[in-house]
Amino acid sequence: MIKTGFGRNYVINLKRHPNRLKTALELLGEENTTVIEGVDGYELEGNKEWLRENMSNVVRDPNGWWTIGIVACSLSHKKAWKAFLDSGEPTACFFEDDIIASPHLNFDVIEEIRDGIDDLNWGCVFLGKYDERIRLVNPQNKIMPVRDENKTWSMYKRFQKNQYAAHAYVLNRKSAQWYYDKMDKVSLAADVHLEWCPFDIFAPRYNMFEQIKRHTQRLPEYYPYDHLIKDPENAISHTVWDGELNDDLLIGASLNLVKKEFGSWRMGPAKAGFDGYKLTFDL
Numbered sequence: 001m002i003k004t005g006f007g008r009n010y011v012i013n014l015k016r017h018p019n020r021l022k023t024a025l026e027l028l029g030e031e032n033t034t035v036i037e038g039v040d041g042y043e044l045e046g047n048k049e050w051l052r053e054n055m056s057n058v059v060r061d062p063n064g065w066w067t068i069g070i071v072a073c074s075l076s077h078k079k080a081w082k083a084f085l086d087s088g089e090p091t092a093c094f095f096e097d098d099i100i101a102s103p104h105l106n107f108d109v110i111e112e113i114r115d116g117i118d119d120l121n122w123g124c125v126f127l128g129k130y131d132e133r134i135r136l137v138n139p140q141n142k143i144m145p146v147r148d149e150n151k152t153w154s155m156y157k158r159f160q161k162n163q164y165a166a167h168a169y170v171l172n173r174k175s176a177q178w179y180y181d182k183m184d185k186v187s188l189a190a191d192v193h194l195e196w197c198p199f200d201i202f203a204p205r206y207n208m209f210e211q212i213k214r215h216t217q218r219l220p221e222y223y224p225y226d227h228l229i230k231d232p233e234n235a236i237s238h239t240v241w242d243g244e245l246n247d248d249l250l251i252g253a254s255l256n257l258v259k260k261e262f263g264s265w266r267m268g269p270a271k272a273g274f275d276g277y278k279l280t281f282d283l
Helices: 018-028 048-054 068-087 107-116 173-182 190-195
Strands: 008-013 033-037 058-061 091-096 099-101 122-126 153-156 168-172 200-204 209-211 243-246 249-252 257-267 272-281
Touching: 008 018, 008 068, 018 033, 018 099, 033 068, 048 068, 068 091, 068 173, 068 190, 068 249, 107 153, 107 200, 122 173, 168 173, 173 190, 249 257, 249 272
Parallel strands: 008 033, 008 091, 122 200
Antiparallel strands: 058 272, 091 168, 099 209, 122 168, 153 200, 243 249, 257 272
């Protein structure tokens, strides 16, 4: 059983993935974990009323990907934030159900982060991203990369290609409330939404947790999860299942895209942003 010292774990799970949940609970422990039933996009495709209630007709994404699965995933994270806010606890860890331990998992590093950010204006700590090695910056200027290989954690470098992921992170109450309030209707994917905030974000040098789909791309020296990758359902992403190629974009088959615009989208409070697509839909 894993205890990060950041409080309770919230695991987002789709009911049709009991094996993923079983593995996540074996890793995290049932006693300190709350299971959040995820919003299943499979059941909602074509539901125009649900879409109009929950999705903005104007969205932004670095890659130009937008699907029903992405909307459902974002709403699932919002459910987890609400459960945490209702708990009254100061901090919590959030995981998606395809979570597995990284070979770099190090509780001393997690403790260093926990103690080091205590007096800082932090809002999020990523415990895993898409790439194994996480890009960090100097917290003094928030621009210069951290090149010291002995530095095990620092401020996270936002909006970097091949880093977007939301499978393992920590929030406090002020950030969870901010994220929850700003997601009135979904206009950003969950992993982009987490980086688009006015609070400082921190991360370890290497992933503490990773996703099954990334594990399947590893060399054979680290395979403690072979029982999972034998079932393809455990190793695929369920956020883009309904996507179809549309020029250089990936758009949900049931969504009516009416306009696309490529540009630089910046957020004032965070002084950070990304180059990507603004997509307008007819809902």
